[in-house]
Amino acid sequence: MFSEYQAVLMKRSILGPPAAGFRTLLSLFLLLNAGLSSVASAAQTYSVQIKTIDATGDIAELVADVESALNSRAPEEELAGNALGYRIDQDKAFLAKRLQAVGYYSSTIVMDAPTDGGKTVFTLDPGPQFTFGEVKVEHLPTQAGPADPLPTFDFLGAAKTKPALAASVLEDEASIGAWLESNRCYFSYSVSHSAVVDQANQIVNVTYRIASGEPVTFGTIRFEGQTSLEEEYLQKLVNLPSGSCFRRSTLNNLKVRLQGTGLLAGSTIRLADRPNQDGTVDVVLEIQEAKHRTVRAGAKFSTDIGPGVSASWEHRNALGAGEKLVTSLLLATIEQKITTTFDKPFFRRRGQRLKLGAVVGREDNDAFETTGINVTAAIERSLKRDWKLGLGIGYGFERITEQDGTEEDAAILDFPTYVAKDTRDDALNPTKGWTVRLSSTPAFDTIDTGTGYIKNQIRGSYFQKLSSSGRVVIAGRIAVGSLIGVATEDVPATERFYTGGGGSIRGYGYQLAGPVDEDLDPLGGRSFLETSLEMRLRVTETIGLAAFVDGGNVYDNNTPEFGKDILWGAGLGFRYFTSFGPIRLDVAVPIDKRDGIDDDFQIYFGIGQAF
Numbered sequence: 106m107f108s109e110y111q112a113v114l115m116k117r118s119i120l121g122p123p124a125a126g127f128r129t130l131l132s133l134f135l136l137l138n139a140g141l142s143s144v145a146s147a148a149q150t151y152s153v154q155i156k157t158i159d160a161t162g163d164i165a166e167l168v169a170d171v172e173s174a175l176n177s178r179a180p181e182e183e184l185a186g187n188a189l190g191y192r193i194d195q196d197k198a199f200l201a202k203r204l205q206a207v208g209y210y211s212s213t214i215v216m217d218a219p220t221d222g223g224k225t226v227f228t229l230d231p232g233p234q235f236t237f238g239e240v241k242v243e244h245l246p247t248q249a250g251p252a253d254p255l256p257t258f259d260f261l262g263a264a265k266t267k268p269a270l271a272a273s274v275l276e277d278e279a280s281i282g283a284w285l286e287s288n289r290c291y292f293s294y295s296v297s298h299s300a301v302v303d304q305a306n307q308i309v310n311v312t313y314r315i316a317s318g319e320p321v322t323f324g325t326i327r328f329e330g331q332t333s334l335e336e337e338y339l340q341k342l343v344n345l346p347s348g349s350c351f352r353r354s355t356l357n358n359l360k361v362r363l364q365g366t367g368l369l370a371g372s373t374i375r376l377a378d379r380p381n382q383d384g385t386v387d388v389v390l391e392i393q394e395a396k397h398r399t400v401r402a403g404a405k406f407s408t409d410i411g412p413g414v415s416a417s418w419e420h421r422n423a424l425g426a427g428e429k430l431v432t433s434l435l436l437a438t439i440e441q442k443i444t445t446t447f448d449k450p451f452f453r454r455r456g457q458r459l460k461l462g463a464v465v466g467r468e469d470n471d472a473f474e475t476t477g478i479n480v481t482a483a484i485e486r487s488l489k490r491d492w493k494l495g496l497g498i499g500y501g502f503e504r505i506t507e508q509d510g511t512e513e514d515a516a517i518l519d520f521p522t523y524v525a526k527d528t529r530d531d532a533l534n535p536t537k538g539w540t541v542r543l544s545s546t547p548a549f550d551t552i553d554t555g556t557g558y559i560k561n562q563i564r565g566s567y568f569q570k571l572s573s574s575g576r577v578v579i580a581g582r583i584a585v586g587s588l589i590g591v592a593t594e595d596v597p598a599t600e601r602f603y604t605g606g607g608g609s610i611r612g613y614g615y616q617l618a619g620p621v622d623e624d625l626d627p628l629g630g631r632s633f634l635e636t637s638l639e640m641r642l643r644v645t646e647t648i649g650l651a652a653f654v655d656g657g658n659v660y661d662n663n664t665p666e667f668g669k670d671i672l673w674g675a676g677l678g679f680r681y682f683t684s685f686g687p688i689r690l691d692v693a694v695p696i697d698k699r700d701g702i703d704d705d706f707q708i709y710f711g712i713g714q715a716f
Contacts (some may be wrong), residue, residue, distance in 0.1 A: 136622040151175055151225065153196060158230040167207065168229065171200050193225055200227060208234040208269040210302050210309070222521030227567040234535065238308030242281065244315045252317065253289065255516075260284075269309040274298055281313060290320040290350040292380050321351045324385030328393045334368060337467040338426035341451045342366065343390070351386050363392070367421055370395040396424040405437075407607050408704070409614040410470075413437030424544035426451070435466075439615070442466025460644045461498070472616055472627045473598040477503030483521065486576050491528065495566065497521045507598050508626040515597040529565035533686030533713045536575040550597065558590035560600070566716055581636075582716045584609075588631040589663045601629030607709035608716075609635050609654040611693035612674025617702060619659030619672075624704055629661040638716060641680070649687065653715070672697045677714075686713050 153175040156170050175196050191350050197214055204212045211232040216225065240263050246253035261279055262273035278296045287293050294317035301310045326345050328336060335531035342357050356374050363372050375389040403415045417433035431446040435441065444464045452459035462481040468474070468674035483497030504515045542564045550556035586602050593601065604610050605618030605627075616627040635657035644651045656673045660666050676693030690710050695703040709715075 106573050120531050134624040151192060154224045154226045155200065156226060156228045157229070163207065164209075164231050167203060175199065178514065179623060190583040196225070197227065199283050200229070204229075206271040208236070208309070210235050210269075211304060211307070218622045229506060233307055235302070235307045235309050236266050237263050237269050237273075237309045237311060238265065238303060238306065240265060240313075241311070242313045242315065244317070247317065247319055251313070253320070255315070258284070263311050274300065274311060277313065281315065285315065285317070286352055286354050289317070290322060290352065291317040292321045292351060292386060302570060318380070319384065321380045321384050321386050322348050324381060324383075325350050326388050326390070328390050328392060330394070332394055333397070333425055334394060334427070335391075335425045338451070339390075339392075341455060342427070345388070347385070354389070363390075366427060366428060368395060368397065369393060379587070402710055407615070407709045407711075408707050409606055409617075411438030413440075423447070424449075439470045440466065440468040442468075452484065458485045458493075459483075460485060464501075470616060471614075471625075472508065472629060474506040474601065475503050477501055477599075479503075481521075488524075490526075492526045495521070495523045495525070498670055503597070504597055505598055508622070508624065512683065513597065514552055514553045515599070517548050517597070517600065518551050519546050521546040529568060535580070535714070536570045536578050537568055539565065539567045541565040552570070556591060556595055556597075558588055558596060558600075560588050562586040578643075580641060580714070580716065583637075584633070584635040584657075585665055586633045587663055587665070593629070593631050593661050594627075596631065598629065602631065602633040603627055603629050603635050604635055604657050604659050607691065607707075607711065609652065610672060610674050610713070611676055611691055611709060612655065612695040612707055613672060613703055614707065618657060618674075620661065622704060627659075628661075630661050631663045632660045632665045634658060634660075634665040634671070639678075639715065641714075643680075643682070647682050649682060651680060651691070652676075653678065653680035653691070655691075655693070680714075688712055689714060691715065 116251060148661045151294070151312055153172060155172045157165065157168055176571045182454060192217060197216060200214060201212065204210075213230045213232070215229070225490055233269055235262055239264040240261060242255060242258055244255050246252050258277075258546055261277045262280075263269075263277050263398055268274070269303065269710065280299060281296045284295070285291065285296070294315060296313060298311055298313045300312075302308075303310060304647075323345055323480065324347055326338050326340065326343060326347070331339065344353070356463075360372055363369055367651060370393045372393070373391040375391060376386060381387050387494055399421075401415075401417045401419070404413065405415075407410045413436065415433060415435045420430045422428065422569060423430040427450050430446075431509045432443070432445045434443055443466065445462065447459075447461040449459040451457070460481075460483045462479075464479045464515075467476045479499060479501030481497055481499040483495050485495040488494055497520065499519045499521065500517070502514070504514055506512050523542060524541040525540070527538070527540045529535040529540060542560045542562075544560075546560045546561065561585065563586075564582070564584040568578060568580045571577040588596060588600075588602065603616035603619060605613040610618040616629075619630060619633070620628045622628055635655070637653060637655045639653035641649060641651045652675075654673065654675045656671045658665075658670050658672050660670075673696040674693050675696055676691055678689060678691040680687040688710075689712065690708070692706060692708050694706045698705075
């Protein structure tokens, strides 16, 4: 048989090129070898088990996490030959690095080779946990000479005798960088570290190194791309005087402030590659103006006052310096009015606004009917810590008809004063923060010169998310008012306090959560109290639910009677979230229902949360 095969092979060598026969033999050899290799290195199912010696607490938890991570990386994966060995080496190195990250630098890991269908077992002895030894911060010299002296950084987490955690070192780098940004004026800087493990003493010595240039200041600030915004207004807005300390965080805040005006579609900050010879840095702000005009429309409905529609036109750069001019129209069952407001920033000084307003309207509700006009002017100044102070003057003329048929003309001159603060993260749908507003308004009737009074109010609200995602929020509010100086009957009906309805105590009719006359019409009063508690749940990105309790009343006295005659209402709400805010539908019932006065329930529909 062999001779026959050899003869055929010799014949082929004579008839064809000698290399052809060689290639045939080589092919047969490779095929045979591959088959044998596959038998010898059959694929094995791969999984990991980590056994520990004297490991408890954090180490036991770390081992469990690593074992889960390694097995979830390729669960029940079939590996063979070199791939299996490579995977085992990778997993062993991964375990060692995780141990070193929490200070175990002398651990031993013994691997038991897997058997057919078995696990790869790592037996771990973590050894002692190393601590930090010497911790230093070095500021490398600059090209101009020695670097700035640095203080002792007593906030470092990598302190002597503390566990040598890698996370502490990385946090320190970030903390040093934040300190440099807040306390130095470097054009650029970097923070790095080196760590030396001392096995003999079981410590890790760490050195942080700061590399920076010389301190620099801001130079000229130039704008490009504006079409209608005035340069003077933009310079006031950025508030970046030449010679001030250069910080990149300042530029980031500046960009946020520019975008917050609503006047820009985008902005880009351009810097040179290096500071100028005189140690200044010029800044170029490329801006793209947004459209400054907006038209809006809205609708609302409630069972106590019926439907209403609104429309408004807004210009956010009326005179070229960020002035906001708004004209709005409201057409509702009980009220119709036209309102115009004008808001000018940087009035006379930084952080001060001029606010002008005018309203012409008519209202016909269960308490009174009135037609009138009112004009206002106020100056609002920003104080420290985001507080605002407002001082104003207003004058309005009204013809008032009370429900008993009594008519009177009132010309009220008032001087509103207020302080306020708002820390909410979103005005239409807040998930955290709070608001407070304290106001006091002396007022005089210039027709009935004997009528003078002061209206005082305190309003506050608080919002707290109960989950990190902000899907569960608890919201609360309280409002208290007091009018002093005259008796209730001497106060014009439009100037008294009223409660009840979708904006105050839900479940009760508009202005009906208080005393009424024999015709069941609201009387109003000289003081009031309102409080609300609401739980808000965002089920999906667009759907939300709410449950709420509201309470309060109006009192004839000039101070609220806390805890007395409180009218409570409760209900459920549905929210549909849109890009412009939530659409709200609330259904509420009066818990303290009064026969002949209160309906069984009330429905409220509008845009935005109730408060």
